[in-house]
Structure formats: structure tokens, C-alpha cells
Amino acid sequence: MISRSPLLNVMCNAAFKAARSLVRDYGEVEHLQVSRKGPGDFVSTADKKAETILYKELKKARPSYGFIMEEGGEIPGEDEYTWIIDPLDGTTNFLHAIPHFAVSIGLQKGSELIAGVVYDPIKDEIFYAEKGIGAFLNERRLRVSTRHQLVEAVLATGIPFALHNEKTRRQFHTSLDCLMPQVAGVRRFGAASLDLAYVAAGRFEGYWERPIASWDIAAGVVLVREAGGYVCDLEGEDNLFSTKSILATNQALHQPLKDLLLPVYK
Numbered sequence: 001m002i003s004r005s006p007l008l009n010v011m012c013n014a015a016f017k018a019a020r021s022l023v024r025d026y027g028e029v030e031h032l033q034v035s036r037k038g039p040g041d042f043v044s045t046a047d048k049k050a051e052t053i054l055y056k057e058l059k060k061a062r063p064s065y066g067f068i069m070e071e072g073g074e075i076p077g078e079d080e081y082t083w084i085i086d087p088l089d090g091t092t093n094f095l096h097a098i099p100h101f102a103v104s105i106g107l108q109k110g111s112e113l114i115a116g117v118v119y120d121p122i123k124d125e126i127f128y129a130e131k132g133i134g135a136f137l138n139e140r141r142l143r144v145s146t147r148h149q150l151v152e153a154v155l156a157t158g159i160p161f162a163l164h165n166e167k168t169r170r171q172f173h174t175s176l177d178c179l180m181p182q183v184a185g186v187r188r189f190g191a192a193s194l195d196l197a198y199v200a201a202g203r204f205e206g207y208w209e210r211p212i213a214s215w216d217i218a219a220g221v222v223l224v225r226e227a228g229g230y231v232c233d234l235e236g237e238d239n240l241f242s243t244k245s246i247l248a249t250n251q252a253l254h255q256p257l258k259d260l261l262l263p264v265y266k
Contacts, residue, residue, distance in 0.1 A: 002139050007107070008128050011117040014057035015103040018050040018087055019121035022094070023101070025049070026122075029097050044095060050087035050103065056081050058105070065107075070215045082108045084218035089118075090191030099123075104193035106218025116219030118193045127197040127223055135200050135226035144229040145202035148252035153183045153205035155257075156195040160211060171210070174264045182260070196220025200227035201246050206257050210234050210245035210265060212263040218248050230254040241256060 004012065025046035051071050056064065066077025068084045083105065089096060091100030099122040107115040118127040127142070129135035135142040147153055161168045180186060187204070189195060193216060195207040200223035217240065221231050232238060234245035236258060245265065249257050 001013040002141075003135055004128065005130055005133065007115055008117065008130055010058070010061040011105045011107070011115065012119070012126055012128055014054050014061075014107055015117050015126070017163070018053040018103050019119050021049050022051055022088060022101070024097065025165055026094060026097070026099075028093060029206075031055075038103055044088070046092060046094065047088040047091055051085070054085050054087055054103070054105065058085075068214060069261040071220055074121075080110045083160055083243065084108055084211035084215050085206060086193065086213075086215040089193040089216060090186055090189075093190045098190070100189055100191055100194065102191055102193045102197075102213065105221045106220075106222065108218065113218055113222050118197045118219050118223065120197075123184040125197075127200065128218075129200070129222045129226035131222065133226070135223045137197075141228040142200045142201060142223070143202060144224065144227050144250035145205050147205050147250065150182045150253065150256055151184060153253055154185045154203075155179065156187045156189065156198065156204045156207040158190070158192060158212065159188055160209075162211065168211070169252050171265055173216070175208070175261060176242055178260045178264060182250075193220050197223055199250070200224045202227075202250070205253050206247070206249035208234065208245075208247045208257070208261055210243075212244055212246055214241045220248075221248070224248045232258070234261060236262050 043168050064078040066082040067075040070086050071197045086104040089104045096100045112152045114131040116129050160168050198204045199207050231248045233240050233243040
């Protein structure tokens, strides 16, 4: 049996508690009251309740840490640690009763991501990782896939909400034009944290997206890196949050995918 660190226990327990609230609301999803937050982006009462639970649980365990939250914004802490949380990644799936969503908790020390938890309550899959310790799914250690040819690769991405923006639309369409003829398939499941968790688990060979928010990817970045994969932004650097972009891959396909995608996003 895997023995989780005290930090990961705090994160996993917070995720479990928030997820219990989500699952209760998921059972009555048709009755949820929702408010419009932006094009294609809805905030549910379930989302807000889960975020409150995460905030209270993490604040109780680590009172000096700061927060970056999808709904609650940024709350500075008293030291260099910051929780980066998405209480419900896959909100649109949730509201349409599509059983693919997750609770995502990342931890940043200064500018470095050091721990991550992604919990899918419907499949009861808890992905967790801490820098230098490794990445795990439930009790099993994770490794990225060993596929080394693009023709074998299944990739994940997201469809930008801002397709009304000409540059965003052009880049997205061009990226598909570049990749689709060369890979086994591209999937769009609607939950970035799980896309990254699936790269870490070897289910996908890679994942890319732009634009993407910090709370969507913070936990998953740690998972991929600790599972032996590579992560950069779509300029080939490590400025994920400032560029709002990401490319995460297994080891063998990192350079081929960079060669295809980076020119598209210049």
C-alpha cells in the first residue's frame, strides 16, 4: 500500500470532501440554479459549494498558504506557498450530466509547482503527485506511455471558447490541420486536469491547449512531470501561466510535437 505524505493526505482528503458535495448535486443536475459567467462558461451552485469546502479544508490544514481560485480569485498568503484550485473542472460536462469532471488542487512554492491532486469522483480515480516522490493513480505508480511514433499517438486538446477571435481560431484550426494527418486521433473531453492526468497515466501521448487558466493545469503539470513526461508552454518555455498555454507529452514525442505545434502558435 502506498503511504502518502502528510501534504498529499491533506490535499486528497480535501478533494474527497469537495467531491462528495459535487456528486450529491450531480444526482440532481437538472435542478441546479446556474448563473452565466461568460461565453460557454457556466458557474453552478455545486461549483461554488465545492470551492468553499476546499478553501475551508486547506485553510484549516495550512493557514499561512495563499489561494488562487477559479471563483474566489486570488487570496495572498503569509508565506511562499499558494494553493491553485479548480473545484469543478468540466463544469459544462457536469451541467449536461456527462460523467467526466474532476476536482483539481495544485500547490505552488514561489514560482514552482510542487504537488498536485486530481480526483474524478465518478470513476473514483485519485491522481496525485509530489515533486521528487512520483505520480500515482490510487495505489499504482504512474508512467507516461512509451509510444514513440506519431502515428500511434492519441492526443487531447480543448476547443477555445474565444473562437470569435480571428487569431485564436486560426491557430486552433491550423494545429488540427498539422496534427490530424499524422496521429492516431485527437480527443476533446472537456476537463483539462483529467487530460493531463491521462497523459501521466499513459492513456494519452500528449495534450496541448491555448488559452488555458492556471487552475485548470496546475495539478496536472506535476502529475505529468513526476510520471516522466515533459511539459512546456507553446513557445517552448516554462511560462505556462503567463502565456496561458501548455504542451504536455511523453518522453519520445515531446520534440516531434514541439516541432509541429510551436510554429503554429508564434
